């Protein structure tokens with residue numbers, strides 16, 4: 340199943356991310372594919388805004404930033420957004436040292452991964468794949484796929 344969106348501003352891309360946060364259960368990794376500047380981080384900012392996080396910035400140098408969701412769901416359980424950016428990750432042992440295999444299966448997390456190329460073979464079948472393409476200065480195509488292999 341795929342769904343295609345076309346946006347004409349970063350605000351519209353953020354709105355797509357926010358809508359997805361409202362409609363996606365935790366435990367499904369979300370991978371974000373596309374060239375530099377195609378809108379992946381912008382989408383994550385919108386996703387986080389649904390849970391009240393403002394100005395999320397890319398974890399390019401730390402690889403992962405985790406945000407504890409306080410506003411939600413149940414008193415005794417903590418839910419998380421994990422924003423992962425593997426642009427600078429070099430090896431699969433980096434991936435294991437970062438604990439990413441566990442995150443991919445964590446039922447209490449929304450884990451969004453930019454530059455997932457290194458871990459494609461670790462992704463569970465339930466992963467949501469989002470492909471971003473820049474078609475013009477302010478125009479992006481966003482294709483969301485469920486239950487598909489890359």
Ligand SMILES: Nc1ncnc2c1ncn2[C@@H]1O[C@H](COP(=O)(O)OP(=O)(O)OP(=O)(O)O)[C@@H](O)[C@H]1O
Nearest residue numbers: 346347348349352375376377378379380381477479
């Ligand atoms: N329709 C649009 N959707 C998203 N971003 C847009 C759009 N139009 C313009 N932009 C601009 O494009 C840039 C997208 O940057 P962003 O950091 O989201 O890209 P990225 O895919 O995360 O890149 P990187 O691979 O470097 O992490 C921002 O400067 C944003 O303002």
Ligand SMILES: [Mg+2]
Nearest residue numbers: 379380397453
């Ligand atoms: Mg980015």
